Amino acid sequence: MTVLEVKNLNVAFHTESGRLEALKQVSFSVPANRSVGVVGESGCGKSTLINAILGLLADNGEITSGEIIFEGDQDLARLGPTAMRGLRGQSIATVFQDPMGALNPVLSVGRQMRDIQYRSGLSKRDKDARSVAMLRKVRIPDPESRLTQFPHEFSGGMKQRIAIAMALMMEPALLIADEPTTALDATLEVATIELLKDLQRDIGCSVLFISHHLGVIAELCDEMIVMYAGEVVESGTTREIFHDARHPYTQKLLACDPARLSQRVARLPTIAGTLPDLRRRPSGCVFQPRCDRADAQCLTTPPNAPIGGSHIAHCWHADVSLGAMSA
Amino acid sequence: MMWRTVRRIMREPLGAIGLTLVTVVVLSAVFASALTSYAPSKISPAERFAPPSLLHLLGTDHLGRDLLTRVLYGGRVALLIALGATAVSLVVGVVLGLIAGYGPRWLDNVLLLIFDAVKSFPTVMLALTLVTLFGPSLYAVVLVVMLVNVPGYARIIRTQTLVLKSAEHVMAARSMGASAGRILRVHILPNIIGPILILISMDIPVVVAIEAGMSFLGLGVRPPTPSWGAILNDGFANIRDSYWIVIAGGLPIVLTTLGFTFFGETLRDLFDPRLKGRS
Numbered sequence: 106m107t108v109l110e111v112k113n114l115n116v117a118f119h120t121e122s123g124r125l126e127a128l129k130q131v132s133f134s135v136p137a138n139r140s141v142g143v144v145g146e147s148g149c150g151k152s153t154l155i156n157a158i159l160g161l162l163a164d165n166g167e168i169t170s171g172e173i174i175f176e177g178d179q180d181l182a183r184l185g186p187t188a189m190r191g192l193r194g195q196s197i198a199t200v201f202q203d204p205m206g207a208l209n210p211v212l213s214v215g216r217q218m219r220d221i222q223y224r225s226g227l228s229k230r231d232k233d234a235r236s237v238a239m240l241r242k243v244r245i246p247d248p249e250s251r252l253t254q255f256p257h258e259f260s261g262g263m264k265q266r267i268a269i270a271m272a273l274m275m276e277p278a279l280l281i282a283d284e285p286t287t288a289l290d291a292t293l294e295v296a297t298i299e300l301l302k303d304l305q306r307d308i309g310c311s312v313l314f315i316s317h318h319l320g321v322i323a324e325l326c327d328e329m330i331v332m333y334a335g336e337v338v339e340s341g342t343t344r345e346i347f348h349d350a351r352h353p354y355t356q357k358l359l360a361c362d363p364a365r366l367s368q369r370v371a372r373l374p375t376i377a378g379t380l381p382d383l384r385r386r387p388s389g390c391v392f393q394p395r396c397d398r399a400d401a402q403c404l405t406t407p408p409n410a411p412i413g414g415s416h417i418a419h420c421w422h423a424d425v426s427l428g429a430m431s432a
Numbered sequence: 433m434m435w436r437t438v439r440r441i442m443r444e445p446l447g448a449i450g451l452t453l454v455t456v457v458v459l460s461a462v463f464a465s466a467l468t469s470y471a472p473s474k475i476s477p478a479e480r481f482a483p484p485s486l487l488h489l490l491g492t493d494h495l496g497r498d499l500l501t502r503v504l505y506g507g508r509v510a511l512l513i514a515l516g517a518t519a520v521s522l523v524v525g526v527v528l529g530l531i532a533g534y535g536p537r538w539l540d541n542v543l544l545l546i547f548d549a550v551k552s553f554p555t556v557m558l559a560l561t562l563v564t565l566f567g568p569s570l571y572a573v574v575l576v577v578m579l580v581n582v583p584g585y586a587r588i589i590r591t592q593t594l595v596l597k598s599a600e601h602v603m604a605a606r607s608m609g610a611s612a613g614r615i616l617r618v619h620i621l622p623n624i625i626g627p628i629l630i631l632i633s634m635d636i637p638v639v640v641a642i643e644a645g646m647s648f649l650g651l652g653v654r655p656p657t658p659s660w661g662a663i664l665n666d667g668f669a670n671i672r673d674s675y676w677i678v679i680a681g682g683l684p685i686v687l688t689t690l691g692f693t694f695f696g697e698t699l700r701d702l703f704d705p706r707l708k709g710r711s
């Protein structure tokens with residue numbers, strides 16, 4: 106079964122300097138019990154994608170076309186605000202990047218965890234008991250006595266685990282995580298990923314995981330999509346993409362990943378050029394202005410070239426495999 | 433927490449002066465009846481215009497009323513009006529500010545326009561207009577204070593709301609299905625209480641001055657209710673031969689205003705440097 110299916114999603118922001126197409130023809134799906142990673146550099150539209158799914162786009166943003174099918178029957182792109190709010194925190198939960206800011210500084214952790222359960226109809230005691238159980242699951246030591254403490258009394262890693270506990274409290278079908286480990290140091294990052302994996306297995310939910318850290322995606326996700334300038338340029342299983350990336354952007358992204366460099370280098374390689382201005386998208390392929398392989402054909406919209414299995418690259422030259430990469 | 437705050441305030445010279453003055457003013461208003469044996473409105477023609485003496489520490493006025501007594505009870509009136517009017521302005525300001533900051537864009541624009549329009553009205557003209565409409569009374573004072581304070585409060589609350597609206601924990605709460613009312617009540621309001629309290633302590637002297645000013649002009653509380661502004665006015669009428677009345681009326685206004693201003697500014701500098709420079 107598919108928990109989330111995004112079809113041809115287009116999102117635009119209305120700005121003072123014109124219309125900005127933040128997402129263009131985005132399609133992908135998140136199967137039940139699977140983790141799907143989303144990678145892409147800053148500004149490529151990862152947060153916009155999440156906000157569109159959650160119905161939390163900024164006032165100047167708008168879903169111009171497309172569908173966001175949740176659990177097979179609800180189109181979130183057309184769901185009213187009240188129904189949408191009913192799903193948030195219940196069926197779809199979210200964890201954000203900044204563990205420092207994710208909790209309300211003036212309320213105790215116990216109070217915030219109780220608040221999340223306001224739709225459960227449980228008594229205060231039962232709610233607290235569930236909070237304690239959940240905190241234990243995310244490995245907060247001595248959870249009973251910590252319920253009365255305030256966010257500033259916890260370390261960054263603990264705060265992030267509490268945020269995860271709160272998100273999973275109502276056993277959602279889909280957990281969305283927007284760079285939940287970026288603000289943590291490397292050891293904590295690994296621990297948090299492990300924890301997320303365990304919890305996902307435990308609860309049996311799907312995860313949509315946003316990161317610009319490829320190693321994290323490789324570790325946690327079954328499938329992944331690569332975004333560039335608001336478009337999905339490549340998608341497939343994590344294995345397919347890491348071993349046989351076909352889109353030039355993905356190949357460059359992998360080449361730039363410090364963890365995959367075979368030798369020590371003085372300067373980390375970067376992708377030349379910058380993201381295009383989304384108010385004036387280049388015609389044809391969006392990546393063509395930065396691409397070494399670009400030719401006349403690339404000035405027309407590229408096809409979604411099937412590579413095999415679920416693997417797709419949105420490119421005219423998807424036949425060029427980078428053998429050296431897999432070494 | 434409380435004692436640490438007090439100690440930090442007392443370490444600043446201005447804070448120490450402010451806190452001491454505020455304490456003296458508040459205590460003398462609260463315990464007015466214990467501090468004097470005279471009744472505030474008791475007229476005794478035999479003692480008219482008595483200069484300061486052991487019997488009447490601040491002298492008496494043109495009706496022979498003990499001025500110290502009237503100053504103490506006048507302090508009660510001034511503080512009650514200051515606290516009451518500030519509280520009412522605060523409630524209105526918070527509600528409007530939250531609506532402007534969290535509501536739709538057009539409503540924000542309409543409210544901002546109203547705030548600016550009200551704010552641009554000079555206080556004296558506002559006071560005169562309202563008194564012409566409703567007659568001099570306590571309510572006129574409260575209404576003037578409200579109209580003067582609400583736009584400022586609402587603007588600050590609006591700005592803070594706008595900032596918090598995109599704060600991570602508010603986004604998190606929204607993404608977890610909290611309603612707008614819940615977000616405002618639980619996630620935004622408690623986080624702006626601090627700056628609000630500082631604003632209040634800085635605005636109390638303004639309200640004290642408005643009340644005194646209106647009573648001075650005969651637009652405020654009605655006699656025989658004691659009021660510092662009214663005493664000051666009596667004093668000016670008799671300044672040639674009874675200088676002490678002006679002192680009795682003026683000194684508490686000056687001390688209260690200074691006390692609360694120093695106290696408020698110290699609080700602000702200690703806890704919310706962001707508000708610095710706001711006059």
Ligand SMILES: Nc1ncnc2c1ncn2[C@@H]1O[C@H](COP(=O)(O)OP(=O)(O)OP(=O)(O)O)[C@@H](O)[C@H]1O
Pocket residue numbers: 118119120125127145146147148149150151152153154163165166317383
């Ligand atoms: N409210 C808005 N109004 C106008 N433009 C916006 C708005 N929100 C986002 N954008 C634009 O949409 C594009 C995508 O932004 P988004 O925040 O989704 O990127 P991101 O991939 O999440 O980046 P990051 O990795 O830095 O979080 C950017 O060009 C951004 O400037």
Ligand SMILES: [Mg+2]
Pocket residue numbers: 151152153
């Ligand atoms: Mg983002």
